[in-house]
Amino acid sequence: MRFHLPSALRKWARDQEIVELSLPLDLRMTIVEAFEMLGREYPGIRQRVLDDRGNLRRHVNVFVDGENVRFAQGDTTQVTHASEVRVYPAMSGG
Amino acid sequence: MERTNGIDPQSGDLILMVGTVKGAFIFRSDRTRREFRIAGPYFKGMEVFSTAYLPDRSAPRMLMGVKSQHWGSTVNWSDDFGASWHEPAEGNVKFPAASNLALNAIWALEPAPVIGPNVVLAGVDPAALYRSNDRGETFRPNEALLNHPERPFWMPGFGGLCLHTVLPDPRDPKRIIVGISSAGIYRSDDGGESWTRRNQGIRMDDAGPPNAPHFRPQCAHKMRYDAKNPRRIYLQNHPGIYRSDDGGDSWIDIAPGLPSVFGFPIVAHPRSADTAYVIPLTADNFRVPIEGAAKVWRTRDAGASWMPLGNGLPQQDAYFSVLRDAFVSDSLDPAGLYFGTRGGQLFVSADEGENWRTIADWLPAILCVKAQVVG
Numbered sequence: 001m002r003f004h005l006p007s008a009l010r011k012w013a014r015d016q017e018i019v020e021l022s023l024p025l026d027l028r029m030t031i032v033e034a035f036e037m038l039g040r041e042y043p044g045i046r047q048r049v050l051d052d053r054g055n056l057r058r059h060v061n062v063f064v065d066g067e068n069v070r071f072a073q074g075d076t077t078q079v080t081h082a083s084e085v086r087v088y089p090a091m092s093g094g
Numbered sequence: 095m096e097r098t099n100g101i102d103p104q105s106g107d108l109i110l111m112v113g114t115v116k117g118a119f120i121f122r123s124d125r126t127r128r129e130f131r132i133a134g135p136y137f138k139g140m141e142v143f144s145t146a147y148l149p150d151r152s153a154p155r156m157l158m159g160v161k162s163q164h165w166g167s168t169v170n171w172s173d174d175f176g177a178s179w180h181e182p183a184e185g186n187v188k189f190p191a192a193s194n195l196a197l198n199a200i201w202a203l204e205p206a207p208v209i210g211p212n213v214v215l216a217g218v219d220p221a222a223l224y225r226s227n228d229r230g231e232t233f234r235p236n237e238a239l240l241n242h243p244e245r246p247f248w249m250p251g252f253g254g255l256c257l258h259t260v261l262p263d264p265r266d267p268k269r270i271i272v273g274i275s276s277a278g279i280y281r282s283d284d285g286g287e288s289w290t291r292r293n294q295g296i297r298m299d300d301a302g303p304p305n306a307p308h309f310r311p312q313c314a315h316k317m318r319y320d321a322k323n324p325r326r327i328y329l330q331n332h333p334g335i336y337r338s339d340d341g342g343d344s345w346i347d348i349a350p351g352l353p354s355v356f357g358f359p360i361v362a363h364p365r366s367a368d369t370a371y372v373i374p375l376t377a378d379n380f381r382v383p384i385e386g387a388a389k390v391w392r393t394r395d396a397g398a399s400w401m402p403l404g405n406g407l408p409q410q411d412a413y414f415s416v417l418r419d420a421f422v423s424d425s426l427d428p429a430g431l432y433f434g435t436r437g438g439q440l441f442v443s444a445d446e447g448e449n450w451r452t453i454a455d456w457l458p459a460i461l462c463v464k465a466q467v468v469g
């Protein structure tokens with residue numbers, strides 16, 4: 001699984017744009033579980049993508065294989081070893 | 095670590111730490127307070143709800159409660175007057191999983207040297223109190239308040255369910271008073287082991303929530319200790335202005351003489367007993383200076399009478415508001431007063447409120463101001 005990080009988060013991943021998580025071929029998990037796992041190596045990423053309850057933060061958009069999880073199964077969207085995950089800060093006004 | 099421009103103050107200089115909706119700024123002046131220099135912005139684009147200064151002469155530290163709309167809230171710190179800032183990788187203010195709560199914003203940062211030399215207390219939204227024993231680097235929640243049996247009756251206001259005021263008693267390390275919107279005033283007399291609501295005497299016309307009609311949630315906006323007597327506390331409530339002479343056990347109405355009971359901040363004079371300041375706004379539903387004329391009101395007799403001060407403040411077409419943490423005093427003589435507006439103006443008085451001027455006109459909306467003389 002590969003995570004594509006926005007510039008604002010890369011300092012929490014040793015300045016990498018893409019970080020990889022090696023998973024067994026038959027493993028499936030939720031997108032939240034994937035970020036929890038990523039957080040073991042990059043706790044600063046987990047902190048900024050998930051809130052204290054372990055939910056995706058409101059103003060963070062996460063795409064799995066091109067689809068925004070908000071329009072899929074949200075926090076329970078399934079991912080596999082081959083998933084491409086992209087993180088975007090939501091556009092905001094003011 | 096974010097590197098930026100620091101301020102390099104001299105001993106005896108005054109600094110103002112100003113948090114806004116789009117970052118923080120630091121102003122510096124000598125003791126005359128005639129000229130201020132600005133540094134920043136720090137935390138560009140982020141909301142800075144709270145600041146604190148730890149005045150250890152050998153290692154002073156600035157703290158800021160920073161909220162990214164995207165990435166959450168942390169307490170960040172600088173040990174070099176803003177030249178660099180430490181942002182913790184993992185959140186340093188976090189709710190335990192069992193609470194099923196998630197941190198929104200850090201509303202208050204309060205050094206508590208009476209409790210311990212490295213102790214900082216933090217008030218947050220959703221309402222909870224945190225304690226740091228390491229000068230603001232890590233925090234732990236106060237479990238008794240987190241699990242308070244009245245928590246289900248607390249109701250968020252427009253600003254959230256925020257614990258915005260933390261008053262450690264300057265003489266008693268076991269006593270702490272907090273203000274929560276909308277719940278009211280809670281006090282612990284046993285070092286945070288238990289908390290009791292202390293709203294007696296504060297008017298509340300509406301009933302409580304359906305699950306507890308007897309519970310009358312108060313929206314305490316800001317409290318301050320009297321300069322000489324920590325049993326005397328001044329309160330700007332959502333509707334009403336009050337004083338307690340018994341450490342919060344009871345409250346008496348001191349609003350008569352003021353043109354409005356509504357406002358957010360209240361400030362006590364740093365040395366003179368019985369002296370406090372408020373900035374009345376028109377009403378709950380129109381939070382601007384009365385008739386467009388900005389005035390600070392002062393009492394010198396603990397609220398028995400009030401006098402308006404407005405020389406130098408805009409006296410027509412002024413339609414800003416001043417939030418609860420955006421009005422402070424310094425510790426100099428004569429005392430300086432400072433308030434920031436949601437319009438981005440920062441007003442300064444170097445003579446106890448008699449005369450005012452702006453030192454910034456175009457900042458983002460100001461959330462908080464702290465004044466500190468550098469040791």
